[in-house]
Amino acid sequence: MPKPEVDYSLYLVTDSTPAILGNADICEVVEAALKGGVTCVQYRDKTSDTGVLVATGRKLHQITQRYNIPLLINDRVDVALAVGCEGVHIGQDDLDLPTARKILGEDAIIGVTASNIAEIEAAARGGADYLGIGTVFATATKENTKSIIGVEGLQEILLKIAAEKWPVKTVCIGGINASNISRVIWQSNGKGKSLDGVAVVSAIMAARDPEAASKELAQLVKSPPAFARSAPTIGQQSRSPKELLSMVPYIIKAVDNKKPLSHNMTNLVVQNFAANVALNVGASPIMANYGEEAKDLASLGGALVINMGTVTPDGLTNYLKALKAYNDAGQPVVYDPVGAGATAVRRSATRTILGGGYADVIKGNQSEILSCIPGGPAIQQRGVDGGDPSGASSPRELALATRELARLRRCVVVTTGKTDLVTAGGSVYAVDNGHAYLGMVTGTGCCLGTTISAMVAAHPNDKLAATLAGVLLYNIAAEIAAERADVRGPGTFVPAFLDELYNARIAAVKGSGEDAWLKR
Numbered sequence: 402m403p404k405p406e407v408d409y410s411l412y413l414v415t416d417s418t419p420a421i422l423g424n425a426d427i428c429e430v431v432e433a434a435l436k437g438g439v440t441c442v443q444y445r446d447k448t449s450d451t452g453v454l455v456a457t458g459r460k461l462h463q464i465t466q467r468y469n470i471p472l473l474i475n476d477r478v479d480v481a482l483a484v485g486c487e488g489v490h491i492g493q494d495d496l497d498l499p500t501a502r503k504i505l506g507e508d509a510i511i512g513v514t515a516s517n518i519a520e521i522e523a524a525a526r527g528g529a530d531y532l533g534i535g536t537v538f539a540t541a542t543k544e545n546t547k548s549i550i551g552v553e554g555l556q557e558i559l560l561k562i563a564a565e566k567w568p569v570k571t572v573c574i575g576g577i578n579a580s581n582i583s584r585v586i587w588q589s590n591g592k593g594k595s596l597d598g599v600a601v602v603s604a605i606m607a608a609r610d611p612e613a614a615s616k617e618l619a620q621l622v623k624s625p626p627a628f629a630r631s632a633p634t635i636g637q638q639s640r641s642p643k644e645l646l647s648m649v650p651y652i653i654k655a656v657d658n659k660k661p662l663s664h665n666m667t668n669l670v671v672q673n674f675a676a677n678v679a680l681n682v683g684a685s686p687i688m689a690n691y692g693e694e695a696k697d698l699a700s701l702g703g704a705l706v707i708n709m710g711t712v713t714p715d716g717l718t719n720y721l722k723a724l725k726a727y728n729d730a731g732q733p734v735v736y737d738p739v740g741a742g743a744t745a746v747r748r749s750a751t752r753t754i755l756g757g758g759y760a761d762v763i764k765g766n767q768s769e770i771l772s773c774i775p776g777g778p779a780i781q782q783r784g785v786d787g788g789d790p791s792g793a794s795s796p797r798e799l800a801l802a803t804r805e806l807a808r809l810r811r812c813v814v815v816t817t818g819k820t821d822l823v824t825a826g827g828s829v830y831a832v833d834n835g836h837a838y839l840g841m842v843t844g845t846g847c848c849l850g851t852t853i854s855a856m857v858a859a860h861p862n863d864k865l866a867a868t869l870a871g872v873l874l875y876n877i878a879a880e881i882a883a884e885r886a887d888v889r890g891p892g893t894f895v896p897a898f899l900d901e902l903y904n905a906r907i908a909a910v911k912g913s914g915e916d917a918w919l920k921r
């Protein structure tokens with residue numbers, strides 16, 4: 402007879418320490434959690450004597466049986482046998498998987514903690530029923546966690562399991578709570594392999610009302626996060642350039658109509674220029690780097706630009722707050738990983754930001770985009786400009802890398818350069834417009850992010866078309882400006898560029914002159 406299917410979707414791991422359980426009774430908390438909707442329970446107690454473990458395990462098993470939910474024991478195969486429960490969960494330092502299987506038999510559920518590909522492979526090949534993958538986020542609940550893998554690490558592991566077609570189930574653990582559970586499930590959902598569940602300790606065991614906390618988590622496990630409503634979908638990923646181009650004037654007009662907020666968290670160098678660009682493409686700019694303001698601003702229906710131009714520890718905290726506020730409100734975020742390949746601090750900040758929330762659009766130069774790909778080539782960028790990094794790719798490799806990042810992140814990616822590349826994970830669209838002056842004036846790369854934010858805010862249901870509209874408007878306005886008789890170099894180019902952003906918008910609104918610039 403095949404083993405019964407286990408529902409791992411909301412997996413409770415208990416904790417008996419005063420810091421988590423407080424004065425509560427473990428059996429009462431577990432019963433409340435079962436009422437609230439947890440689907441699997443692991444009794445984890447690292448300190449009690451064997452007699453207490455067996456006695457408590459038996460009590461817990463009586464309760465879980467009433468709810469027809471499996472009970473697993475952490476570490477202790479002997480305790481699981483004595484309790485007669487459904488299985489065990491073993492860590493890398495516990496009894497090995499083959500021995501545990503031999504003792505408990507084929508029908509037992511055996512889960513294994515694993516945090517890297519080698520551990521995953523050994524456990525999957527060794528016949529584990531499920532893997533506990535972690536530590537996803539830093540947590541105070543477990544001492545000596547080996548590595549924080551983030552959502553990117555989780556994605557890498559799931560991609561490997563999908564590629565190898567290992568039939569093992571997967572649950573992630575570490576720092577998961579109501580604020581991030583839907584996002585982690587949605588973002589880690591890779592090609593062909595999504596998580597089977599999420600394990601939590603403190604989010605339920607330390608909750609004042611464990612039943613309500615479990616109910617909320619069980620609901621969140623089933624609901625996609627707010628930002629997923631308008632994330633690029635398969636059907637949107639590959640369309641003819643003609644179809645996308647025909648939408649450009651419409652999207653520019655929508656910005657003019659809606660005057661969406663463009664909330665920029667950007668560096669001091671470009672604030673003034675970014676505000677002027679936002680105004681001239683028809684958006685309403687605000688330069689607000691303080692994360693506490695983001696919740697109010699996110700409710701105004703605009704988009705956020707996180708430009709990592711001058712990253713500091715405080716700045717990073719502010720970015721994360723704002724990212725969460727916009728994600729929760731389902732409003733778009735454009736992330737510009739400025740200088741991501743330049744220093745260890747920026748590489749780490751990039752991981753933290755991409756692991757800390759969802760960016761609808763990631764825009765950067767070649768080095769920056771390559772630095773955003775987990776396990777991607779080691780890039781050494783010289784400064785924040787796009788020029789000639791070591792590890793430079795061929796155009797084809799760059800297009801593939803751009804698409805890979807879009808697929809991994811389930812977002813739109815723009816790689817800027819002489820030719821700009823835009824993709825949502827399907828076709829990669831190349832935009833050859835623009836002018837060399839754009840590379841001779843500070844802030845022009847950053848202000849493309851501002852322009853895109855206006856477009857995606859005004860046209861949120863098709864972020865690929867909106868992003869492409871922003872890239873085209875920006876580059877073609879630059880070309881027209883550079884050709885003007887009054888422009889004699891980069892200095893006179895700047896005011897002319899602002900003029901032409903404005904003129905292109907007005908032409909789109911009036912329905913005149915569209916062809917002239919769309920022909921470019």
Ligand code: 3NM
Pocket residue numbers: 414514533534535536537539540541542543546574575576577600601602603604
């Ligand atoms: N195992 P919380 S992290 C029990 O990484 C456990 O393997 C982990 O607690 C691992 O949900 C962890 O309160 C504790 O963050 C998770």
